Amino acid sequence: MALYDRDYTSAEAESVQEGASVAFMKKTYQLMGASMIAAAAGAFVTMPYAVVVQEYKWFIFGAELLILFFGLSMSRGKPGLNLAMLFLFTFLTGVSLVPLLASFIGMGNGAMIGNAFFDDFYTLWCIKYLCYQQ
Numbered sequence: 001m002a003l004y005d006r007d008y009t010s011a012e013a014e015s016v017q018e019g020a021s022v023a024f025m026k027k028t029y030q031l032m033g034a035s036m037i038a039a040a041a042g043a044f045v046t047m048p049y050a051v052v053v054q055e056y057k058w059f060i061f062g063a064e065l066l067i068l069f070f071g072l073s074m075s076r077g078k079p080g081l082n083l084a085m086l087f088l089f090t091f092l093t094g095v096s097l098v099p100l101l102a103s104f105i106g107m108g109n110g111a112m113i114g115n116a117f118f119d120d121f122y123t124l125w126c127i128k129y130l131c132y133q134q
Contacts, residue, residue, distance in 0.1 A: 029124065029127075029128060031086070032124070033124065034087070035086065035087065035090040036090075036120065038087045038090040038091045038094065039090045039091065039093050039094035039097070040094060040117070041091065041094065042090070042091035042092065042093065042094025042095045043094040043095065043097050043098055043101055044094075045095075046094075046095045046098050047098055047101065047102065049098075050098050050099055050101075050102035053095060053096070053098045053099060054098075054099045057096065057099065060092060060095055060096050061096060063092055064089060064092045064093060064096060067085060067088060067089045067092065068089060071085045071088075071089070072085050072086070072089065101113060
């Protein structure tokens, strides 16, 4: 992969291709970070309604599957709509995690959730630093 196998003695043609690869990786990590924020927002907004989410968990799961299999494929190639479907899917994924998060908080292990977010942030920062280091 051009991102890791760098040859500093080659011509500029390879650097243009490498620049496109780095730009693609940056865009990918931006979308992944925004998706994590959308999932966290979904969990945060619906946390007070954990009992309702637990009752309708199969409906929420069905909505996630519909978006995953039909919505994302139908919105392919339509700028704006495909991002909306991506963020709707990740928002619903955060909503579907609410019963699990509520059980952790109920057992007194709420700090585990914060540690998981910190670990994800630190891991992504390390990956970004190692991949984009010139």
